[in-house]
Amino acid sequence: MTQVETVRGPVDVADLGTTLMHEHVFVLNEEIRQNYPAYWDEDERVAHAARQLNKAVAAGITTIADATVIGLGRDIGRIAKVAAQTPMNIIVASGVYTFNDVPFYFRYRNRRMTASGEDPMTDLFVTDITEGIAGTGVRAAFLKCAVDEPGLTRGVERVLRAVARAHVITGAPVTVHTHPATRNGLDVVRVLRSEGADLRHVVIGHSGDSEDPDYLAEVADAGCLLGMDRFGIGMSPSLERRADIIAALCQRGYADRMVLSHDAACFIDWYPHDEAKAGNYTYIHDHVLPALAERGVTAEQVEAMLVANPRRYFTPGPRTATNA
Ligand SMILES: [Zn+2]
Secondary structure (H helix, E strand, C coil), rough: CCCCHHHHCCEHHCCCCCCCEEEECCCCCCCHHHHHHHHHHHHHHHHHEEEHHHHHHHCCCCEEECCEEEEECHHHHHHHHCCCCCCCCEEEEEEECCCCCCHHHHHHHCHHHHHCCCCCCCHHHHHHHHCCCCCCCCCCCCEEEEECCCCCCCCHHHHHHHHHHHHHHCCEEEECCCHHHHHHHHHHHHHHHHCCCCCCEEEECCCCCCCHHHHHHHHHHCCCEEECCCCCCCCCCCCCCCCCHHHHHCCCCCCHEEECCCCCEEEECCCCCCCCCCCCCCHHHHHHHHHHHHHHHHHHHHHHHHHHHHHHHCCCCCCCCCCC
């Protein structure tokens, strides 16, 4: 029986059910929050998040992967409070989110300083996965980093390689935020491959922002899953055009290479807070699935994208190294 760690502990991968592969609960700058806390009511925010997740549970969604890592305000104690108020399985991540430099904490720390000989970031990611996060007992079950418009800057490449090493060591799968307008999912493929990653356990995130089926097919042909994952958050392209491209890829035989999600958050401090729009985890069920059905996407293909592909992603790959 293969299990995956969630906030409430291990769950059989066969029981993950309908899984949204790239969501957030809270995205915020913790240093700003601590110093200018007037906007924040912890109990209210936790209760609101649980309500939004419970609406998703009512729609038949049983699991979310919370892609919130260092740089996005990860606080697993807070997520555990939410998880106590909802039956939703919440899978949490390890990693670092940056578009340019590494956080200063890592800037002057390097592999010559670690007993393992690994990048100190890798050691922290591995600990999150094998021992748990910050004394909570909650273990991360996937790795996340970002390569955005600036591309593989020194800092971004360092994080990507540290994530790849942690993946190779632990077998935990990887999700990378990418910038499809610059087709940089292919750069991610190249770097991960050079580190010996198992690309079947890699999501190239935000692929759904692309309207270039040949680019997407090339990434999928490398073995990766395409994250069709920004539904209902007001980002271009439109729902209709996102649905068109998914339907076209299904026709070309790629239903087993796509996963669906919203990239929603119940609270994100990047924008003025809009309670009415925050944390809509049912937009896919309410709007996207009907749009896909209109375009001839079958129930079996939807099941692949929402259930089977996530289950395969979270079924551990072989470890090629051990330090766990
Ligand atoms: Zn995200």
